[in-house]
Amino acid sequence: MTIAQPLDDSARAARLRRAWILIGVLAVVFVSATLLNRHFAGDNDAAQLKAGDCFQKTGSEDDPGVKQLGCGDSHARYRVLKRLDDEVTGLACSDVKGSTGSISAAGTEDYVVCFARNRH
Numbered sequence: 001m002t003i004a005q006p007l008d009d010s011a012r013a014a015r016l017r018r019a020w021i022l023i024g025v026l027a028v029v030f031v032s033a034t035l036l037n038r039h040f041a042g043d044n045d046a047a048q049l050k051a052g053d054c055f056q057k058t059g060s061e062d063d064p065g066v067k068q069l070g071c072g073d074s075h076a077r078y079r080v081l082k083r084l085d086d087e088v089t090g091l092a093c094s095d096v097k098g099s100t101g102s103i104s105a106a107g108t109e110d111y112v113v114c115f116a117r118n119r120h
């Protein structure tokens with residue numbers, strides 16, 4: 001049987017210092033991960049779009065993005081007509097009256113957003 005000796009003040013201080021260092025490292029990792037996620041997610045609000053929302057296309061052909069805007073904003077070029085969850089192809093919008101384009105995503109969340117020009 002082993003009996004642990006009570007910690008003296010220097011041992012307590014060292015243990016506390018290690019705990020604070022660990023907390024600091026975890027905080028830096030968390031903040032870094034959050035910033036990297038925002039950087040790589042970019043300016044893309046497509047996953048939040050629903051019928052009636054308006055947006056602007058951002059990014060490039062190779063790295064497209066969407067920025068959700070108020071429908072009265074002069075940069076809001078498109079209006080969402082319908083959102084289809086659990087769909088992965090833009091062909092789903094062929095039955096949506098007035099639809100002139102689509103945004104689709106497959107992965108952790110499958111959806112298609114059908115849209116047309118926004119008439120201000």
